[in-house]
Amino acid sequence: MAAPHTNTFGRTSYHVLTGGLAIIFLFPLAWSVLASVSPQGSTAQRIGYGFGNYVSLYNFGPGLPTIAFNTVVLSLLTVAITFVLSTLGGYAFARFRFWGRDALFLLTLSILMVPYASLLIPLYVMLNAFGLTNSVLGVALVVAMFQLPFATYMMRISFEAIPRDLEESALIDGCGTFAVLWRIMLPAVRPGLVTVGLFAFLAAWNEFFAPLLMLTDPTKQTLPVAVANLRQQTMGAIDYGATEAGVVVMALPCVILFLLLQRYYVRGFMSGAVKG
Amino acid sequence: MASISTTPMTSRTTAARWQVGFQLRRQLIGFAYTLPGLLFIVLLFVTPLVLVARMSLSNWGLLTGDVALNFPKNFVSIWKNQLFWPAVIFTVEYTILVTVLLLGFGLGLALLVQAQSRWTAVLRTVFLVPVSLGLAAASLLAYGFFSPEIGPIGPSLEALGMAHGAIQFLGTPLNALLSTTFLVVWKYAGFYMLILLVGLQGISDDLFEAAALDGATAWQTFRRITLPMLRPSLSLATILCVTGSLLAFDQFFILTKGAPHNSTVTVVQVIYREAFQRQNLGTAAALSLIVLAVLVLLNALQVHFLRGADRD
Numbered sequence: 001m002a003a004p005h006t007n008t009f010g011r012t013s014y015h016v017l018t019g020g021l022a023i024i025f026l027f028p029l030a031w032s033v034l035a036s037v038s039p040q041g042s043t044a045q046r047i048g049y050g051f052g053n054y055v056s057l058y059n060f061g062p063g064l065p066t067i068a069f070n071t072v073v074l075s076l077l078t079v080a081i082t083f084v085l086s087t088l089g090g091y092a093f094a095r096f097r098f099w100g101r102d103a104l105f106l107l108t109l110s111i112l113m114v115p116y117a118s119l120l121i122p123l124y125v126m127l128n129a130f131g132l133t134n135s136v137l138g139v140a141l142v143v144a145m146f147q148l149p150f151a152t153y154m155m156r157i158s159f160e161a162i163p164r165d166l167e168e169s170a171l172i173d174g175c176g177t178f179a180v181l182w183r184i185m186l187p188a189v190r191p192g193l194v195t196v197g198l199f200a201f202l203a204a205w206n207e208f209f210a211p212l213l214m215l216t217d218p219t220k221q222t223l224p225v226a227v228a229n230l231r232q233q234t235m236g237a238i239d240y241g242a243t244e245a246g247v248v249v250m251a252l253p254c255v256i257l258f259l260l261l262q263r264y265y266v267r268g269f270m271s272g273a274v275k276g
Numbered sequence: 277m278a279s280i281s282t283t284p285m286t287s288r289t290t291a292a293r294w295q296v297g298f299q300l301r302r303q304l305i306g307f308a309y310t311l312p313g314l315l316f317i318v319l320l321f322v323t324p325l326v327l328v329a330r331m332s333l334s335n336w337g338l339l340t341g342d343v344a345l346n347f348p349k350n351f352v353s354i355w356k357n358q359l360f361w362p363a364v365i366f367t368v369e370y371t372i373l374v375t376v377l378l379l380g381f382g383l384g385l386a387l388l389v390q391a392q393s394r395w396t397a398v399l400r401t402v403f404l405v406p407v408s409l410g411l412a413a414a415s416l417l418a419y420g421f422f423s424p425e426i427g428p429i430g431p432s433l434e435a436l437g438m439a440h441g442a443i444q445f446l447g448t449p450l451n452a453l454l455s456t457t458f459l460v461v462w463k464y465a466g467f468y469m470l471i472l473l474v475g476l477q478g479i480s481d482d483l484f485e486a487a488a489l490d491g492a493t494a495w496q497t498f499r500r501i502t503l504p505m506l507r508p509s510l511s512l513a514t515i516l517c518v519t520g521s522l523l524a525f526d527q528f529f530i531l532t533k534g535a536p537h538n539s540t541v542t543v544v545q546v547i548y549r550e551a552f553q554r555q556n557l558g559t560a561a562a563l564s565l566i567v568l569a570v571l572v573l574l575n576a577l578q579v580h581f582l583r584g585a586d587r588d
Contacts, residue, residue, distance in 0.1 A: 022402045089313040096306020117544040118564035122324035145320040206410020224412035250413040258408035
């Protein structure tokens with residue numbers, strides 16, 4: 001495209017347009033933070049600015065600490081499962097030739113073709129049979145499963161990008177393949193790992209549908225469903241203030257993680273998309 | 277491998293035997309590394325796929341479990357379900373609206389931030405921040421944002437004299453659709469910008485220089501170079517956007533609960549209602565199976581189209 005800022009008029013209108021868009025994109029976020037501390041009838045924060053809505057949020061149901069703890073455990077479990085499976089699988093697909101390799105890789109990718117919602121009903125029945133409903137582990141298994149295609153693909157191309165000389169000298173020196181993976185390959189694929197971990201974390205932290213079906217016990221719930229339930233509180237009146245406080249608590253870790261890891265995230269994404 | 281075969285070997289047969297043993301060992305080790313993933317996929321992907329097909333053939337209650345085979349009753353009952361066809365039509369309308377807007381908007385943003393500068397780096401970050409939010413969090417944010425009680429838009433419009441009384445952003449079928457679309461476009465535009473940005477950066481500068489030398493206008497360059505070269509990225513974006521939108525659930529479940537008058541019920545919401553409100557897992561499974569078949573077919577068609585387009 002011709003550069004939109006070749007003359008002064010073009011440059012000014014470009015900056016006005018993009019600046020305006022930036023404000024539109026940030027406005028809802030800024031508004032939710034403001035709304036969570038603003039005075040409002042039928043919320044805990046009726047007069048003046050303050051953190052009354054956060055107190056309502058803190059005391060909702062089994063309490064924010066329990067719900068936040070569940071959410072953190074779910075997210076970390078999902079990240080751990082995704083790390084283990086995608087690293088081992090990605091390494092195998094990138095560096096070994098074995099019978100059925102391509103079919104297995106295709107099977108992993110085919111998870112993408114199948115809609116999430118179609119599998120939740122049978123997954124619910126299965127987890128129920130194994131006593132894994134109302135268990136954060138059950139939901140972590142489900143969320144990790146749907147992370148697998150992207151994560152395995154990502155780790156495969158990350159491993160493929162490493163020069164072979166690096167590991168071959170180690171193999172000839174008598175290192176086992178696992179030692180090579182652990183000591184030499186893993187440090188070299190850190191950007192890929194960060195991308196995979198970030199995606200898995202955000203997916204689990206924000207997952208709504210699976211916990212809605214599988215975590216019906218209020219003490220087992222995670223943030224998204226708990227905050228959605230928190231809306232209808234006092235006599236059918238909707239507590240918008242506490243809802244927006246919940247949004248801030250849910251969104252803040254995501255935004256911070258994204259800003260901190262943006263470099264990895266965008267780079268990992270770009271390398272994936274270019275190769276794909 | 278190459279470095280091994282170049283090592284001098286005294287006897288051909290030992291070399292060959294060693295090579296075969298080495299290959300076999302590598303094969304086994306490679307396969308062993310994929311075993312945890314394979315086990316995981318068999319248990320949590322293949323088994324539920326088989327189970328959903330099996331469930332669709334039975335009268336399978338939420339609390340009773342498998343009662344008896346009843347094929348084809350579950351499938352027939354979908355046809356008679358009063359929510360089903362309106363949900364299909366609504367989901368398709370929503371998908372078309374969202375896909376057109378998100379691809380157009382994503383491309384526009386990508387073109388605006390493709391130059392390398394400090395300002396475009398800031399813009400990219402700003403457009404990507406809503407992507408990091410969860411859909412549920414974004415929907416809950418929008419729930420307040422669009423409410424007559426605390427929403428900021430109504431009062432601003434009123435102050436400007438452009439509106440009188442509370443605006444029902446979620447109150448009419450059309451408003452509910454448009455408000456939800458606004459939310460989804462806001463949340464995902466940065467994601468599609470990123471996909472298309474990758475595509476844009478893959479186009480060789482020589483092409484643009486050649487076009488400039490030939491005196492092409494900006495529009496001609498866009499039509500004749502940018503768009504055709506972007507086809508793979510646009511196809512990927514279309515597949516992701518269509519699939520995601522056809523499976524819409526969280527945003528409508530949180531924002532409208534299907535209201536007003538079941539006008540915003542999506543297909544996945546019908547599955548949810550069948551399973552957990554009417555407690556009929558059999559029909560929910562039959563519905564799931566239909567959705568699955570349609571999406572697999574659609575994805576296959578789109579991939580086919582993408583491949584075909586590449587060959588041109």
